[in-house]
Amino acid sequence: MSLTTPLAGKLAGLQSSAIRDLLKLTARADVISLAGGLPDAALMPRERIAVAAESALAGAAVLQYTESPGLPALRAVIAARETARIGRTVPVDEVFITHGSQQALSLLAEVLLDPGALVIVEDPAYVGALQVFRAAGARIVAVPLDSDGMRVDVLEDLLIAGERPAVVHTVSNFHNPGGVTLAPERRRRLAELAEAHGFWVIEDDPYGELWFDQPAPDPVASYSPQVIRLSSVSKILAPALRVGWMAAPDRVCRAVELLKQGADLCGSALTHQIAADLLTDTDWLVAHIDSVRQAYRARANALVDAVRTTFTDRVRCTDAAGGMFVWADFTDGTDTSALLPKALEAGVAYVPGAAFAVSDSYRNSMRLCFTTSDEAVLAAAIDRLASAAR
Structure with missing residues (x-):
């Protein structure tokens, strides 16, 4: 027997968060995730x-x-x-x-x-x-x-x-x-x-x-x-x-x-x-936040350097002056939603730009999170992404 009792009409236009859904796919130990917007648990006090x-x-x-x-x-x-x-x-x-x-x-x-x-x-x-x-x-x-x-x-x-x-x-x-x-x-x-x-x-x-x-x-x-x-x-x-x-x-x-x-x-x-x-x-908090900043600064710089060195002018990305994310655009028309399954096969994940679009746009963009991996792992992630994008 199927249930046909209706739910509220406002649910019709709602979608699950593409990022939360993607986290389920990146739980594999062999995938380096640049997808989740998570702070690093190892840095939590x-x-x-x-x-x-x-x-x-x-x-x-x-x-x-x-x-x-x-x-x-x-x-x-x-x-x-x-x-x-x-x-x-x-x-x-x-x-x-x-x-x-x-x-x-x-x-x-x-x-x-x-x-x-x-x-x-x-x-x-x-x-x-x-x-x-x-x-x-x-x-x-x-x-x-x-x-x-x-x-x-x-x-x-x-x-x-x-x-x-x-x-x-x-x-x-x-x-x-x-x-x-x-x-x-x-x-x-x-x-x-x-x-x-x-x-x-x-x-x-x-x-x-x-x-x-x-x-x-x-x-x-x-x-x-x-x-x-x-x-x-x-x-x-x-x-x-x-x-x-x-x-x-x-x-x-x-x-x-x-x-x-x-x-x-x-x-x-x-x-x-x-x-x-x-x-x-106060003294403890200032020192704690400063240690988080230092770790994230090093990781952000490593990620941006890896993207720019590996992809050169094929990918443009923002400078990381703070926060947790870098936004990157393929300049050659690469569709990041279509690329994602290949990237997962190569062992790296990101969030396609389309997940953040109000309408149908940002097909060539992606969000990269740098907080949860160290510099060497971030460099390896970009190598895997480059392999998938070839």
């Missing part, structure tokens, strides 16, 4: 997390429900960090802790978007944002990236033409998947446009602390309260803590609170306390 967990468990309160906006101690820590980052005071009431920053994005879509509302995203786009905005029934329009990040001039042309977005989403630092950073003058102009035209900017910033040679520019939020900032500890501490946050105006946080109460009531007081402990241990 397990011993320090264990100490923080033991300290937290000394009291029974961390095993109880906590406030829906998050453990007050953690919110105070994040408020101080965001104040220092943005350069203006961020009150504790304007900080909301979520189950990773992806939940923050999902809850914001419910708060800020009605079905059919216009959302502007960068192209290529962060897959998680596309999933959220499609689930919300938004109309999605893409604005291209170049080496200085979002083409804010193209956004301005859309506004002049009469488009009225509810939300503009940007991964401002070390873009996933594009690997580029939004230039300071474009940040200022984006904030000016948000205020002039009354739309929200969601500044998604999980990678901002993973700079290699110089810190990321001042956040877009430095220029306007119309900007909602998202981040998490997943890339600097550990994804398993599932601690993300938004810094947003109080009325947005209170609306998100209503929805979160219906979704999961609250987060984990235990992991919130662990995160608060680690984030307030």
